[in-house]
Amino acid sequence: MKLIGKSASINVRKVLWTCAELGLAPEREEQPDLAAPAFRALNPNAMVPVLLDGDFVLWESNSICRYLAGRAGRSDLLPSEPRERARVEQWMDWQAGEFNNSWRYAFMSLVRQSPAHQDPALLAAGVAGWHRHAAILARRLDETGAYAAGERFTLADVVLGLSVHRWRAAPLPERPALPALERYLERLGEREGFVRWGLNGGP
Incomplete structure (x- = not known):
């Protein structure tokens, strides 16, 4: 698992805090080139964070937080009811x-x-x-x-x-x-x- 985005970003920090709650330590890419075609292929908005989980690519910080909590089965953080x-x-x-x-x-x-x-x-x-x-x-x-x-x-x-x-x-x-x-x-x-x-x- 890899997280792309500088930790000064409030939206990246959401994901990093969620990872801390889940005991996850994803690989980090702190300083992506947002204008690079390779990055825009991951997120056409040219914004961070972007999460790579194998071949699964996800952007939008709140969606990433939901995904990680669901992936970990943490219904205390994201209830199933x-x-x-x-x-x-x-x-x-x-x-x-x-x-x-x-x-x-x-x-x-x-x-x-x-x-x-x-x-x-x-x-x-x-x-x-x-x-x-x-x-x-x-x-x-x-x-x-x-x-x-x-x-x-x-x-x-x-x-x-x-x-x-x-x-x-x-x-x-x-x-x-x-x-x-x-x-x-x-x-x-x-x-x-x-x-x-x-x-x-x-x-």
Whole structure:
């Protein structure tokens, strides 16, 4: 098994944390040439991560995490019961489709210092949207008192935990007090995979 993608990428770190939970140590290719025809043949989006498992090629980080948990038969991370699984996947899909998109402008502006992302109005809207989505997750964690899908740690917490860390670590001009997210990060900090691949530097 081989994982392609630099560990600075939040999406690669999702997969690395999942591997840590599963006791997997895939071969790594840290610095792929994303423009190379050989890489684009693996992923036409020219993005990381890409997983190679024999002749099976898979991209999209959340899909890779699901595949690895299913491959290992880890129903604690990805339940087999339909409703429990749907709850985990709901929060994974929300992370990829909603939470991720909420931070894009602000992250590019404040962390990457992109010259193309310095419009004050768009930045303010981006920061507000990022906080609004963080508050949605905080309310959910207040309801469960533990993790996104309920009382147990699941794959949803792998992808959301990295997102919450990014929200807390980014140099935002203001940040609302969301104690549920602080407690959540404390719980996740008890897991070796999060310490290694989540709390390993900047956002």
